[in-house]
Amino acid sequence: MRLLLALLLAMLPIAAPAQDSLPPAPYAYRQLDDPALEREARDLMETLRCLTCQSQSIADSDAPMAGDMRHQVRTRLAGGESPEQVRGWLIARYGDYISYRPAVSAATWPLFAVPVLLLLVAVVVVARRLGRGAR
């Protein structure tokens, strides 16, 4: 009986102290009053990567740091910055990694060029085959 109790106690979840006790930032969960601005903020937040949970956007994540980033995005947009300015500000700090929106750069241009090239090759191959068939 005592063993059973000990086992049951061992299964109780232990509170992890690795989380802060501070309430979320004011604009982490509060929407902006201007619906148009809030829509811009939401569109931007859905394309920004959460740093502590790297497969989620900051719009999807409940991590405290994602909340702080949403606060940052909303207050900057409310302060008159454009979504692309905010994205640029973050990319200047964290690199392209922070943005989910693909951008053509010196490192990424083959990703955009190769499909076009393959399509051209396919068109040439098909045209030649059809031409041969007609002869």
Added chain:
Amino acid sequence: MIRRRLWLWLPLLAIALLCGLFALQLSRPKDEFVRSALIGQPLPAFSLKPAVPGGPGLASSDFADGKPRLLNVFASWCVPCAAEAPQLTALKAGGAEIMAVAIRDTPGDVASFLDAYGNPFSAIGADPYSQLQIALGSSGVPETFVIDGRGVIRHQHIGDIRASDVPRLLEELQDAG
């Protein structure tokens, strides 16, 4: 005819190359750190309130007076931050001046953290909404930046400082002087 047969091997060769590439990438450990893109650039302008009542706050103007410093990003609720405390004390003993910023913290929690693990910091600023952390391109706690005498970010150490990292950080600090 023979030329055509050679062509047939081409897709197989391509697949083999691709598999080789996958095998190579899979055998490498994944680097999940997001490094700051601000290395080599000046500290962003900031001014933070003190993290402990009565103590000094932290501003970007506290740097750039000719003396290189460490800027430690920590939090009382962060377990590895407690683990790196002895190494920070060793760095201070080695001549480093350490400034700190406490992320999402309360004055009471910071004070009891310093009581428990020591206070090697010259000044601690409070960053309740991670604003300075984001402005620095830092993605977690703890992190330590080397700031040179002109206020330029020279180096970023991600994660807790191990005993083996202490000499290298002191060296970075010396190079930044």
